[in-house]
Amino acid sequence: MRYKMDFSLIGQKIREVRMHLGLSQKEVCDGICSQAQISKIEKGEVYPSAPTLYLITKRLGLDLNYFFEKGITQRQDYVEEVKKQLAAARRNTNYQDVREIVKSEINNPIFTSSKENFQLLLWNKGVYEYTLEKKPEKALKTLHEALSLSHSNDNVWTENELAIIMSIGVIYMDENQIDEAIETLKKAKRYVNNRLNLEDKTIIPRLHFNLSKALYKAELFEESIACCKEAIEWLIKQDYMYLLGEIYYNMGYNYELMRLAEKAIYYYERSILIFELQNRLEHIDYIKNKIAALKEN
Structure with missing residues (x-):
């Protein structure tokens, strides 16, 4: 699937200003692009590259922002739509779609x-370079x-x-670089914790889920359990169930690794309950088999 934006408003603006100044297409495009190209831009058939648009604005004696006064809302809507498409593809582990969207x-x-927008693409590029390639x-x-594009203040x-x-x-965790994973997470x-609010509420459960996993891989079971409990408390307070089943599972797995079968079974059963409520049945048989094995021992 390819995504294109309607740049016709910008093309119309270019034509309006050009006509107002009494300039021909040839005069505007001289040394910048072909006359055929500017004709297509004005008709909205193609969009100009950033350098081309910059040079056209200078030729017309305008600021670049002039052309986006009408198009800015549509531009942001377009970015948000791409962001949603990428998030849905990641959530469904459809990394082929992630790659296709980024490349387009x-x-x-x-x-x-x-x-900020380019950072979004680079982040998703790194995701598919690892998962697919x-x-x-x-x-x-x-x-x-991607991180270096924007970060300048360690407090923000x-x-x-x-x-x-x-x-x-x-990535560090999956590559068994556990110390690096724990430090990073x-x-x-x-x-x-330093942020007053988060627009994306999934960040907190995702972070706690992955950190608890890295901690139990390092055999830091008590710390992993504390991380899970913190996440569960936050999720219940927020009335939010995202990754709640997985975090209960992590709790159970910690106790299994600690050879505390009764506690492991308790949290495994809670994870099953959540997965049933969410109609995510693909996890349930696996966990039930673990419970059966623990009861046999």
Whole structure:
């Protein structure tokens, strides 16, 4: 699926100003692009590259923002739609779609002209480089590049930056670089705690889920359990169930690893209850088998 924005309003603006100044298309495009190209831009058939649009604005004696006065809302709506498509693809682990969306937008001026928008693409690029291409070093390089686009103050972290840090931590964990994973995810947790509010509520359960997982891999069971309890308390307070079943499962798995079968069974059963309420039946048989095995022993 490809995503295109209607740049006809910008093309119309160019034509209006050009006509008002009494300039021909040839006079406007001289040394910038072909006359055929500017004709297509004015008709809304193609959108100009960021450098081309910049040079056209200078030729017409205007500021670049002039052309976006009418188009800015549509531009932001378009970015939000792409963001939603990427989030849905990640949530469904459809990383082929993530790659397709990123590749279709990577040269789009809406994204290349904004650090925040381009950062969004680079973050998702790093995600598919790891999940699809199995290239952890390349993915980490891309994610660190994405982070460097905006970050300048260690006391202030955007939600995009927090999501990128978490992705870095997850890669470390999956590559069995557990110390690096714990350090990275704990850093993200400190930054989350410093924020007064979060637009994306999934950040907190995702962070606690992954940190608790890294901690039990390091055999830091009590710390992992504390991390899970903190997440459960927050989720219940927020009346929010995202990853609640997985976090209850992590609790049970910690107790299983500690050879505390009764407690492990208790939290496994709670995770089953949540998955049943969410109609996520694919997890239930696996957990029931674990419970049966614990009861036999």
